[in-house]
Amino acid sequence: MSARGSGWATAWTTAPQRPGDGFVPNWSQERRAEVTLRQTVRVSIGGDALRIRLTHRYGTAPLRVAGLTVAACAGGAGVKPDTVRVATVDGSPTFTVPAGQDMATDHVPFPVAAFDQVTVTLYLAEPSGPLTYHAQALATAYRAAGEHLADGDGAAFTEESLSSYCLGGIEAAGAPGDGIVVFGDSLTDGTGSTPDTDRRFPDLLARRLAAVGRPHAVLNQGIGGNRVTVDSDRLGERATARFPHDVLALSGVGTVLVLAGINDIAISELAEDSPFPVLAPYTPVSAEQVVAGHRELIRQARGAGIRAVGATLLPMRGSAFSTPRSEIKRGEINAWIRDSGEYDAVVDLGRAMGHALDPVHDSGDHLHLSDAGYRALAEAVDLSALWPISRAFGDFSGRGAGIIVARDVSSRLR
Template identity: 50%
Template sequence: MNMSGSTVRRSGVALLSAAVLAALPVLPVLSGGPGDQGATAYAAEAGGGHAEQHATGRWRGGWAASPQSPNVAFGQNWSETGFARQTVRQVVRVSTGGSQARIELSNRYGRTPLKVAGATIARTGQGASVQAGSVRALTFGGGRSATIPVGGELVSDGVGLKVGALESLTVTLYLDAPTGPATFHAQAGATSYRAAGDHHSDLGAGAFTETSRSWYYLSGVEVAGGRAAAHRDGVVAFGDSITDGYGATPDTNSRYPDELAERFAAAGRPRSVVNQGISGNQLTNDTSWAGEKAVARFRKDVLNEPNVGTVIVLEGINDIGASEWPDLPGGPTPDVSVGQLIAAQRELIREAHAKGIKVIGATLTPFKGAAYYTERGEIKRDALNDWIRTSGEFDGVLDLDRALSDPADRDRMAAAYDVGDHLHPNDAGYRAMAEAVDLSTL
């Protein structure tokens, strides 16, 4: 495959030694496929080339989802069996618009190279249908197919497609050869569709007879052109299920980062806001079902995003609660001290500041009454929140604890914001989180 117009990102494993990388020549900017005016092809270790070469480039994150390893911890999905001679169609909403679009695909947790036999992007119709006249064939280095190595990620060539802020787009992939277990994002909160055979250019929904509430291989949609900012102003929401949007009404884009993007659009200045939350994720512990620990995935999921200026960090409640709860998949995780949580937060701050990215620290939301609540855990939450509020180490503080707490019991989430498990907000709660953000700090 000719890689002259698409961008290869290596993630999860170091595919080339430092010595080999040092010996590689600097690759020039090359002409890409249709609509792509000079994407860059290179190989780099996680957190390297793309973030550094495109941090102030023309591409902006329109939508993103953090890749996860195959598992069924949250219910049945297609990740463990993968795909063969099937088409998967996925709907996402972009936070900001432009005149060009491209996608990022991830094989971060694949066991075999991933062959993509065909791909399209289009404006979303009803359900699995797409709007006539909007379907664009995607290319990778000028070719209609691509193979992504184990642990790798690939960005398509750009394609001309006028996209509005808060517009839904449909990305369709035809996967001909058996994929094996699939890199995916478990809690999409959106419906994905599957069809037997090759239907990646179909307008209608008829062939798409199976549905799932996860995203597969698709880890980003980027846009360029339009009313782009002259400086880095993208926002990444980084966290666990409360960032991921667990409990929000499916297919309504009611997660707090979605609501934040709507606030920017309503103010007449749409901005890139992408969601890098993983349900169940922890700051300090890896799990097989909830992703790598935050301090490990931060570089790949935040620093590798194009044109990021600010990251909002909301992590730590699962480290506190999971050590107290034997019913978690895989059992409880190791106990963690407040000092360890602070050290992990400081590591994220250092890495972001080294890239010129502001960090907004979000206080942990109330969880009294949740399945893994204990008084010992509450003491830890209070101590970490006190440090977030008063340490002065963040560039700003988002006090979600106070935004969502019950005035009569500050350790408990207000009933009007509680989805019912006393841990996750409902749609109104996610809206309140977004409304608590001071837009001038981002």
């Protein structure tokens, strides 16, 4: 069931992943004692108080937390000392997260405004790990030996990682509801954007909404390499399986924007001797299977009272995954998203970005976007698709209105 109406609204989140070796080196499989982790995130809505949601979804033993603090970021690993607040669970500053579960802290009196940076510092006194993590956080996490929960200057944090650990989300009290989850793969996760700059597609979409006076939480639930129909130890459970945890369980959510399926058809083109072993298994997937997966996501969203907005798949021409067969599948999936009327609304991002990525929008692999590309993607969304329009165009509890909205941001010259 959705956590809507709980009095809290999710202000930031990331999709948990099983510990393992991913696209970049990480600490998820290490077992370290007496270590402090410090991570900074940017919330997309404000509130009067916070709750920190820790995730131990893929843990195999209890996670014993010896201390947790929240503070305002002062840059890098530094925090503003006068803002440090201790977070507790059931009133205790030490607590245990059972294996396979998530846990929210008690409320922390910590007012924030939209787009503030919040630093969460976690001390693990006992050997911990493997740790549930998010592989491509595109934000620097810091690690220090010993207990440094309240350190202001951050000098002890000498180790760095571009993954996040144990941190599943931040909820805000007194924040506006009807948040928007962007659910998908690396194009949602932000692959190709500059780390530590918050220039992913969901980040920039949140800023667009705020700029026009319609502030909403925009929550990034992308996992690089994730597929609609195929499970992967490294790249997450299939989208239809993780949707209840990563969308429906979030507080204060009203809409989900689905941008998913390109990996199902792209990875289908790879052989067992692929130079990308992290992408295994190389399961053949048809366009019809991807469409069936999208239908299942729509069914789950509507069952929880959440609007489902579909985004057409972006171009991949010129990439390592583009073949005549994969391009045909992409066209078939996009035709269904665009024309079936099953989504409550459609943002035709595939058409907006053109038949192939404009060089200025291309990160270099002809599949993932640059900072400018993600900005163009956010600008391509007609914002009216993202808030309820059922009164004008039909009841979204049944068949979708099939409204197609997007702006063409592609170059006319190829």
